[in-house]
Each structure stands twice: as structure tokens, then as C-alpha cells.
Amino acid sequence: MTPDTPADTFSFTLSATDGAARTGYVSTPRGRIRTPAFMPVGTVATVKGLYFDQVRAAGADIVLGNTYHLMLRPGAERVAKLGGLHTFMRWDGPILTDSGGFQVMSLSSLRKMSEQGVTFRSHVDGAYHEMSPERSVEIQGLLGADIQMQLDECVRLPCTDEEAERAMRLSLRWAERSKRAFETQPKGRAIFGIVQGGAVPALRVESARALADMDFPGYSIGGLAVGEPQEVMLAMIETVAPHLPTNKPRYLMGVGTPDDLLESVARGIDMFDCVMPTRSGRHALAFTRFGRINLKNARHAEDPRPLDEESDCPALRDYSRAYLHHLVRCEEMLGAMLISWANIHYYQQLMAGARAAIAAGRYADYVAQTKEGWARGDL
Numbered sequence: 120m121t122p123d124t125p126a127d128t129f130s131f132t133l134s135a136t137d138g139a140a141r142t143g144y145v146s147t148p149r150g151r152i153r154t155p156a157f158m159p160v161g162t163v164a165t166v167k168g169l170y171f172d173q174v175r176a177a178g179a180d181i182v183l184g185n186t187y188h189l190m191l192r193p194g195a196e197r198v199a200k201l202g203g204l205h206t207f208m209r210w211d212g213p214i215l216t217d218s219g220g221f222q223v224m225s226l227s228s229l230r231k232m233s234e235q236g237v238t239f240r241s242h243v244d245g246a247y248h249e250m251s252p253e254r255s256v257e258i259q260g261l262l263g264a265d266i267q268m269q270l271d272e273c274v275r276l277p278c279t280d281e282e283a284e285r286a287m288r289l290s291l292r293w294a295e296r297s298k299r300a301f302e303t304q305p306k307g308r309a310i311f312g313i314v315q316g317g318a319v320p321a322l323r324v325e326s327a328r329a330l331a332d333m334d335f336p337g338y339s340i341g342g343l344a345v346g347e348p349q350e351v352m353l354a355m356i357e358t359v360a361p362h363l364p365t366n367k368p369r370y371l372m373g374v375g376t377p378d379d380l381l382e383s384v385a386r387g388i389d390m391f392d393c394v395m396p397t398r399s400g401r402h403a404l405a406f407t408r409f410g411r412i413n414l415k416n417a418r419h420a421e422d423p424r425p426l427d428e429e430s431d432c433p434a435l436r437d438y439s440r441a442y443l444h445h446l447v448r449c450e451e452m453l454g455a456m457l458i459s460w461a462n463i464h465y466y467q468q469l470m471a472g473a474r475a476a477i478a479a480g481r482y483a484d485y486v487a488q489t490k491e492g493w494a495r496g497d498l
């Protein structure tokens with residue numbers, strides 16, 4: 120957490136730019152978020168396998184909570200009765216929540232979409248739920264999220280232009296309703312509009328301009344990292360960014376690999392979230408300065424070296440690859456915990472390096488040097 124002048128409002132400060140890359144910070148009543156920022160995903164009120172003091176020590180200023188999962192279990196009203204998500208999970212920094220629409224479309228069964236919203240059956244207990252823009256904002260408010268998302272419809276790619284247009288226009292109508300419902304929430308919280316439009320440039324531009332006219336405090340780029348190739352994702356960022364206000368944060372949802380992050384920062388993205396670091400940690404895949412290391416591989420069985428002896432993260436610096444390989448082979452939970460910890464730290468360190476490089480006007484060199492390190496590996 121950076122030294123904070125406690126802000127009672129939400130704001131974004133741009134400190135430096137290098138080409139289209141930007142560095143700065145988002146101010147919230149619960150602290151500052153240094154950008155570019157990677158936001159660890161805390162799906163059901165936990166960053167899987169880590170204590171929150173490890174998340175903080177790794178350099179994370181903000182974590183995510185998941186509206187869909189938490190509304191089903193333990194329930195938004197119950198979390199509110201227990202003091203809200205910050206108290207519940209003992210994280211006193213900013214929290215961002217998604218609106219739940221994406222999860223409904225990807226996790227629940229028997230769902231019906233309409234202008235009003237989406238009704239669906241819980242994947243937990245089969246109970247019926249109604250998710251409207253108003254209910255989504257109410258839930259995020261009950262959780263106490265500092266940064267909230269409009270309810271939107273995210274279409275999978277590839278999709279027809281008609282499908283992309285229909286979902287983009289519905290999302291714009293839901294943006295208006297979400298923003299209006301948000302007005303009753305305490306000062307200092309923010310709601311982001313979400314740019315949709317599939318892989319159709321004209322639809323993307325129309326969505327971005329319409330949301331910019333609604334004057335949101337921040338903007339998410341949605342509808343990406345849904346199966347499209349990286350070049351399509353990057354092309355859509357290049358299409359959208361020039362139509363978003365430069366003095367508001369831009370959040371690319373669900374992204375991504377270390378390479379995705381560096382390339383998206385270069386195109387003007389400020390905030391990211393992805394399950395990759397922790398999900399990969401549970402599958403024995405470590406992200407390091409030397410590229411990806413799969414600890415399942417027998418070549419590590421007698422390797423006494425840690426993942427990265429120069430790191431200041433104990434998970435990267437203090438445990439031999441042989442030990443991590445052993446834990447993975449024995450399916451010991453400490454294996455998943457240590458590799459998840461290492462990955463969360465690596466992602467934070469990658470963004471810290473990006474912030475410093477942008478401030479020094481040498482972001483292109485930073486990207487080239489980082490990629491060389493990945494390619495060189497650690498033979």
C-alpha cells in the first residue's frame with residue numbers, strides 16, 4: 120500500500136506516459152491503486168491459497184470479489200450483516216467486483232435473458248435468481264465494493280455482427296440503468312461502464328463513445344479474452360482506447376498472460392484481472408523472469424535451485440525446484456500454495472517494472488528485455 124493521503128472521493132491521476140502506455144494511480148477512500156495494476160482475483164472472498172498479508176506483501180493494492188459467487192453463497196445480505204466484504208475477508212484495501220452477468224452466462228444453467236435482466240438457476244443449489252442492472256448494483260453495494268461494474272452482456276467470440284450489435288446495445292441500456300441505480304451509494308465508490316461490441320470496430324467505437332458521453336468514473340473493456348486470438352484482442356484495444364477519456368482509468372477484464380499484460384499496457388490499459396496466476400499455481404505452472412516453468416516435469420526432481428534466487432518473495436527465492444516438484448507429485452496443498460504465491464508476486468513485480476519503465480520513458484526496452492528473459496529460459 121502506498122503512503123496515502125486518505126481520499127474521500129474516487130479519482131485517477133496520470134503521472135507519466137510513454138507512447139500509449141500510461142502510469143499513475145487511482146485514489147479511493149480505502150487507498151491508492153498504482154497503475155498499471157494487476158488485481159488478484161478473490162472469487163469467493165479469498166485469493167485461492169494465499170493469506171491476504173501475502174497478497175499485500177506481493178505488492179497488490181486491490182483485490183477482486185465475485186458478485187455472482189458471493190450472492191449465491193454466503194449471500195450479499197449475509198455479507199452486509201457481517202460488516203461487508205472488507206471486514207468479512209479482512210482486507211482493508213480497495214475491492215473491485217464484477218456485475219455478475221459474465222458469470223451467469225458462463226456458470227449458471229436455465230437462464231433467461233430479457234430487457235429487464237437475466238433470471239438463472241444457481242449452480243450451487245438450483246435456486247432461481249433474478250439479476251437486473253439495479254439488483255447487480257444493489258448486491259455490489261451490499262458487499263461494499265469500492266469499484267463496481269455495470270451489468271452487461273458479454274458475448275463469446277466468434278459471434279455474428281448482429282449478435283455483437285444486439286448485446287452491445289443492450290449493454291448500453293443497462294449501463295444507463297446501472298449508473299442511475301448507483302447514485303444512491305456512498306461517496307468515494309465508483310462504477311465503471313463496460314465497452315462491448317465483439318470484434319467489430321464500428322460497434323466498439325459506438326459503445327466507447329456512448330459510454331464516454333455518460334461520464335463514468337472509469338471504463339472497462341469487456342467482451343475480450345473470451346476465446347479470440349491475442350491479435351484480435353490487441354486490435355480491439357487499439358480501436359477503443361482513443362475513444363475513451365485519457366483522464367479516466369481503463370480496465371481490461373479477464374486478462375491475462377504476462378505477454379498479454381505487457382502488450383495491453385503498451386496500448387493504454389491501466390488495470391487487469393485474471394485467474395491465471397492462482398489457477399496456474401494449482402496446476403504446477405510457475406511464471407518467472409525465465410519464462411514458464413512446469414514443476415510437474417521430472418527434470419526438476421533433483422534441481423536444488425529456487426525458482427528465482429534474486430527475488431524478494433520467499434516462494435520464488437527459498438524453495439528448491441526439487442522440493443516444489445516433490446510437493447506437486449505428492450499432490451500436497453503446499454505445492455499449490457507456494458506456486459500461487461510465486462505467481463501472484465511475479466505478476467505484481469511485472470507491473471511494478473512496467474510502472475517504473477513508463478515513468479523513465481523506456482517502456483519499449485522493458486518489454487524487449489522482459490521477453491528476452493522469457494525466451495532465454497534458465498537452462
Ligand SMILES: CNc1nc2c(CC[C@H]3O[C@H](OC)[C@H](OC)[C@@H](OC)[C@@H]3OC)c3nc(N)[nH]c(=O)c3cc2[nH]1
Nearest residue numbers: 160162183184185217218221273341342343344372373
Ligand atoms: C477471462 N476472460 C474474461 N473474463 C471476463 C469477465 C469476467 C471477469 C471476472 O472473471 C472471473 O469470473 C468469471 C473472476 O472470478 C474468477 C472475476 O473476479 C472476481 C472477474 O471479475 C472482474 C467479464 N465481465 C464482464 N462483466 N463483462 C465482460 O465483458 C467480461 C469479459 C471477460 N473476459
